[in-house]
Amino acid sequence: MSSEGSRLHDLGAFIREQRRSARLSLRKLSERAGISNPYLSQIERGLRKPSAEILQAIARGLRISAETLYVRAGILEERGDGPDVVGEIRRDPALTERQKQVLVEIYDSFRSEPGGDEHARTG
Secondary structure, three states, X not given: OOHHHHHHHHHHHHHHHHHHHOOOOHHHHHHHHOOOHHHHHHXXXXXXXXXXXXXXXXXHHHOOOHHHHHHHHOOOOOOOOOOOHXXXXXXXXXXXXXXXXXXXXXXXXXXHOOOOOOOOOOO
8 A cells, every 4th residue: 555545544544533432423524524425435434535625624523623634634744842632632531522522612712812822821
């Protein structure tokens, strides 16, 4: 398998894993992302190379960072400047899916505020 083929397979497996951990059917995620069910299935099986826009839509449907999918797809280089907070929240077995969803939404809202990427703030 080529390097790109391997990357597509790994990306698809990662999307499938995230979808399953969020307890979403393929159909539900395709609705959330606004893409067709067959196309999403092909992405999950590593048969299609999704565009950045499609990856962003899938990330939005999964409620994960688009950057996470961009790195997996080879569009972006992985940044070594911080932890994968959203990934850690998603993997925490002590939290319910609803708790994970709320925490990710709160985290994303803080990150999108001006100065949200600063390490310290003054009060």
